[in-house]
Amino acid sequence: MTTTAQTATENRTAVLEYEGVSAGYGEVAVCRDLNLTVRAGEVVALIGANGAGKSTTMLTAAGELTPIAGSVRVLDQPKRMSLAQLSKRGLSYVTEERSVIMGLTAAENLRLAGVSADDACAIFPELRALLRRQAGLLSGGEQQMLTLARALARKPKLLLADELSLGLAPQIVARLLAVVRDAATTDGVGVLLVEQHVRQVLEVADRVYVMRRGRVILEGPASEIAADLDAVQRAYLSGEEA
Numbered sequence: 475m476t477t478t479a480q481t482a483t484e485n486r487t488a489v490l491e492y493e494g495v496s497a498g499y500g501e502v503a504v505c506r507d508l509n510l511t512v513r514a515g516e517v518v519a520l521i522g523a524n525g526a527g528k529s530t531t532m533l534t535a536a537g538e539l540t541p542i543a544g545s546v547r548v549l550d551q552p553k554r555m556s557l558a559q560l561s562k563r564g565l566s567y568v569t570e571e572r573s574v575i576m577g578l579t580a581a582e583n584l585r586l587a588g589v590s591a592d593d594a595c596a597i598f599p600e601l602r603a604l605l606r607r608q609a610g611l612l613s614g615g616e617q618q619m620l621t622l623a624r625a626l627a628r629k630p631k632l633l634l635a636d637e638l639s640l641g642l643a644p645q646i647v648a649r650l651l652a653v654v655r656d657a658a659t660t661d662g663v664g665v666l667l668v669e670q671h672v673r674q675v676l677e678v679a680d681r682v683y684v685m686r687r688g689r690v691i692l693e694g695p696a697s698e699i700a701a702d703l704d705a706v707q708r709a710y711l712s713g714e715e716a
C-alpha cells in the first residue's frame with residue numbers, strides 16, 4: 475500500500491540520481507549498473523559488507539570519481555562537476571576522517587568554513603561549551619558533531635555521509651543520526667548515508683539500498699529491511715559467500 479507520506483516523498487525533487495552507473499578506479503569498475511535515487515527530505519541508507527562498493531558510490535556522487543558508464547545527476551546539474559563546484563551548489567560531503575583542523579579551536583574551524591557559531595550551536599547545543607577548545611582536544615564524537623554542524627549549517631540540499639560515526643559509541647552514533655534525520659525532515663535535506671551501525675541507521679532511514687560486490691542487490695523501505703534484518707545480514711552483510 476502506498477501511504478500519503480510515501481507519495482509526498484516520491485513527488486519531491488531528486489537531488490541525486492544514478493542511472494546505469496559503473497564506477498571505479500582507472501578503467502576498473504568496482505561498482506556496476508547502479509540505479510539509485512535520493513530525493514529532497516529523505517534519508518537513504520547504503521549498506522553492505524566491507525568492500526561492497528559503498529565508498530566508491532559516494533565518491534562518484536561527490537564528483538571525486540568519474541563514472542565509467544551511465545550517468546550521475548547531482549543537484550540537477552546538467553554536467554559533471556568537481557566536489558568544489560558541487561559544494562558551492564549545495565552539496566556537503568562528510569566522511570569518517572576527522573576533517574577538522576586540529577590545531578584550531580572549534581570556533582575557528584567554523585569561521586574558516588564561513589559558518590556562524592550560533593548556527594552550529596543551534597544544530598548541536600553541546601558545542602557551545604566547546605567553542606574555545608582546540609579541535610584536537612575534543613573527543614572523537616565531539617569532533618564529528620563539529621564536522622556535521624559545519625556541514626549542515628551551510629544549508630546543503632544534499633548531504634553525503636560516509637561512515638560519519640565510525641568507531642564512536644552507540645549513544646553518539648544515535649545523536650549524530652538523529653540530527654541527520656532532523657535535517658532531512660525539517661530542512662528538506664536529501665541524505666545518502668553509509669553506516670556500519672545497520673540497526674541504528676535503519677531507525678532513521680526512509681529507504682535502503684543493499685550493496686554486494688559492487689551491485690545493488692536489494693532495495694526497499696527501511697521498515698521492511700529492518701523487519702527482516704537477521705536474514706538480510708546473513709545473506710548480504712556478513713561478507714561470506716552466499
Ligand SMILES: Nc1ncnc2c1ncn2[C@@H]1O[C@H](COP(=O)(O)OP(=O)(O)OP(=O)(O)O)[C@@H](O)[C@H]1O
Nearest residue numbers: 498499504522523524525526527528529530531685
Ligand atoms: N583507490 C582504489 N584503487 C583501486 N581499488 C580500490 C580503491 N579504493 C577501493 N578499491 C576497491 O574497490 C572495492 C570497493 O571498495 P569500497 O571502499 O568502495 O567499498 P566499501 O563498501 O566502502 O567498503 P568498506 O565498508 O570496507 O569501507 C574494493 O574491492 C576495494 O579494494
